[in-house]
Amino acid sequence: ASTQRNKGDIAKTLFVYLGAIFILAGIGTYIGMFWGSMGSAMRIFVTLGIGYILLLVLVSALHENKYPRAVGPLTFAMVFMMVCGWFVLIDEVFPGTDNWRNVMLFVCGTMAVHMGVLFGKYQRTLFAVFGLFFVYGFMQVGLDMLGMSYAHIAIVLGASLFLVGTTLQKTPRPVLAELALLIGSFWLNGGLFDVIANATAPNW
Secondary structure, three states: OHHHHHHHHHHHHHHHHHHHHHHHHHHHHHHHHHHHHOOHHHHHHHHHHHHHHHHHHHHHHHHHOOOHHHHHHHHHHHHHHHHHHHHHHHHHHOOOOOOHHHHHHHHHHHHHHHHHHHHHHHOOHHHHHHHHHHHHHHHHHHHHHOOOOHHHHHHHHHHHHHHHHHHHOOOOOHHHHHHHHHHHHHHHHHHHHHHHHHHHHHHO
């Protein structure tokens, strides 16, 4: 009986992910076919608007707790559509904007707030992963705007992420801790390697 139940769970999960893929593919096909003929409002709606609709569906699924398998695909789809939507909105409302750092700072900051609120309410590891991703994206762009070199940014952010990972080891989220430690160590070592390479380059 347990084997049949496991097979049933696998089948349900597979169909959920396939459904999410087909929905995104359909939205992408529609946008690709009619993008040129859409006005600004329609372009914003089919990207950012759909992203917020997916957010409402996600919150409803979390609140009712009837479709736990759908949370992952909905989260990925929502994040993808909202990020694309914010870029589209900025491009349509401020067409002359050519400072990509300001745009990235705004998008990463906005998405970090969204993910932080979702994580604070529902305590899902996936929300924490996306939250950290956007927070560190925000800090990366911010430090770059302050004139810090990429190598020093990598050292600072890699070390901080490594410390976050060590702190997360004391929480019931080992997967998140391992991911933070892995990325933080690579990021930190990459920055240290660049600093050493730049410092010793004249002697090579």
